[in-house]
Amino acid sequence: MMVPFGLILAILAAGIFLSFAVFSMDPAPASDPTVENAFTLFTGVFLAGTLGSIAFYPAILGLMITEFFSWRSLWIYLGFGLALSLFATHAPGEPVDSLAIALDMRALAAGLVGGFVYWLIAGRGAGIVQRTKDNRPKSL
Template sequence: MSLSRLIARIIMVPIGLFLAIMAASIFLGFALNSMAPSPGMYHDPAAENMFAIFSGFVLVFPLGHFAFYPAILGLIIAEIFSWRSIWIYLAYGLVLSFFITHSPNEPVDAMAIAIDIRAMAAGLIGGFVYWLIAGRGAGIVKRSLDNKPKSL
């Protein structure tokens, strides 16, 4: 096992998780901003985009707070079993975002369904960003032990 590969995984997993939560939050900020009653609320597209980005940065804290431990658990399992498929990370982001934003006691109406769909789309974005940064090389420590050259 190479120490440099181990250090790279230890660095890349938290960076990938942070950027995945950040991307999902910014996407959710834009998605929730599109649900505003009047689309031209500010009469300035630049101001609306800045508001959506700012609200995305504000959403990072609660979403990151609730998503951190379940995400770490899933990422540790993915590292142990060397799961590198994009579909695993997309599915995990989808399921994780649904359980974070969906309340079992909320009424089933059009607004709740719209928010849940936008949150699940944000989970797909987060899963993709994590896979792009750190998921493609999952299990590299285990792989380096398996690919060790055999002596003659």
């Protein structure tokens, strides 16, 4: 039950983080910070929906693997968040310039945020079957 909830909140957190990171690139001060923050938050929810739909199936595949093998390490989820964010935001034929590199770095940071949020909610208790003394596999 925690897996879908964790995935939804991780995608939402990554989208909101990416929105604030992208809009912080403009050094011009805003006329009304409250309106700018509300717009950025709304854009973050929109980004979460858009990028979440792109990364949904690879995320489900990765989460099925981590649940099956009961992997609970934070590093696995952070690495998976990095890979998913690069998959969802980087175009293969994208020109390499300073703006593209800056956006890719912000997207990678958003992937770290998403991986961390998922690990906090559902990743720490990953595993379909919790191993105890009674249900450990027999060694040969």
